[in-house]
Amino acid sequence: MTRCHGKHILTVLVLCMSSGVMAQTQSIDRTSDPSRAAVVSLVHWLKTNGDESSCADQAFAKVALSKKDAIEAASALWKAHVDRTGDELAKEWTDKQVHASGQTMKFDYKVFGEKPEHGWSLYISMHGGGGTTSRVNDRQWQNQIGLYTLEEGIYVAPRAPTDTWNLWHQAHIDALLDRLIEGAVIVKDVNIDRVYIMGYSAGGDGVFQLAPRMADRWAAAAMMAGHPNEASPLGLRNIGFTLHMGGEDAAYNRNQVAAQWKDKLSALRNEDPNGYAHVVQIHEGLGHWMNREDAVAIPWMHQFTRTPWPDRVVWFQDDVTHDRFYWLAVSEDNRKTGTLVEVDRHGQDIVITKASGLEALTLLLNDNMMDLDRPVTVHHQGKTLFDGVVPRHIVSIDHSIRNRHDPELIFSAEVTVKLTPVE
Secondary structure: OOOOOOOOOOOOOOOOOOOHHHHHHOOOOOOOOOHHHHHHHHHHHHHHHHHOOOOOOOHHHHHOHHHHHHHHHHHHHHHHHHHHHHHHHHHHHHEEEEEEOOOOEOOOOEEEOOOOOEEEEEEEOOOOOOOOOHHHHHHHHHHHHHHOOOEEEEEEEOOOOOOOOOOOHHHHHHHHHHHHHHHHHHOEEEEEEEEEEEEEEEHHHHHHHOOOOHHHHEEEEEEEEOOOOOOHHHHHOOOEEEEEOOOOOHHHHHHHHHHHHHHHHHHHHOOOOOOOOOEEEEOOOOOOOOOOOOOOOHHHOOOOOOOOOOEEEEEOOOOOOOEEEEEOOOHHHHHHOOOEEEEEEEEEEEEEEEEEEOEEEEEEOOOOOOOOOOOEEEOOOOOEEEEEOOEEEEEHHHHHHHHHHHOOOOOOOEEEEEOOOOO
């Protein structure tokens, strides 16, 4: 099976290097150019050590790279990742179950239309049910498999691994969905920038939670007939979000809460006209079942493509925390529920406009975002926290791939700045 994925950083030309090009690369004098020598050493190292171990401790991983060599290193490391994981992922898709965080999540899927040039769209559709018996949740899952159709794409209906009320927003769900997406990209040729999340009832509860806290995975999200509980819409800034609710769906005040979210999203959009694209539709006269009128969400979502490196990021940490969000990262000490950071990027300048509860923040950079051969400045509260060139390193590329398994979220450079938290 040939697996060559990633259309921006990892060009097919570099990713699928022929043996002739590899031989030419290795013939270069290793002492003439440290950057080129580092890539040659990486390629050689991968031949004998790339199956499992990380190259982070190797001397070549910390050598400053040129832009061209960073692209080649990313291609080599992504290919090594695909070679390392491809067979296992293929088996999971054959078995229709993924494994992560000590849990197994079964799924079924259907394929609609013809594959676009840049790969399939992927729709992940979460079933209702919740805190009930396995039999009831199984029926809900089977219903979800046939609930919607697409013009184009792979429609996946996973079965939640538990039968609890919060079955779609427990901490293990994030890792399971990451694994599902990774397999879809590597095995099924899904376009990583056209992944959508949707859910009905308890599945809608999950969308309320997962759409903002995993927004850097999605192009758009659709919530049907669910309840947000304590979820915040702040993280939705860079995706499309549509909400559908029956006007008579009064259980748990779902209809009233939906109207409140409409106001919240409108206020966020008014304050930030380039973000928070949304449509909220209250289907009058309908209850919890909307007679499939909510299916209009699918073509609405389809117009959106993910922006992997947005110019503005709003990151609010929910009760399930993450260490990375788009091109921002935090250490374990700063991975805390309730922290909020807002960052804007203007060419070579990065401005941290808000940092509530954070003592430090890492900025992950690549040459799609800015010119890394030129100085980068980082500002916060009117102070310059960093001003200089941020070197590209193999260790940053390797960490990106092993941490996120996403060919569009590979970063070759990073800089960490200390903050003065503002509550």
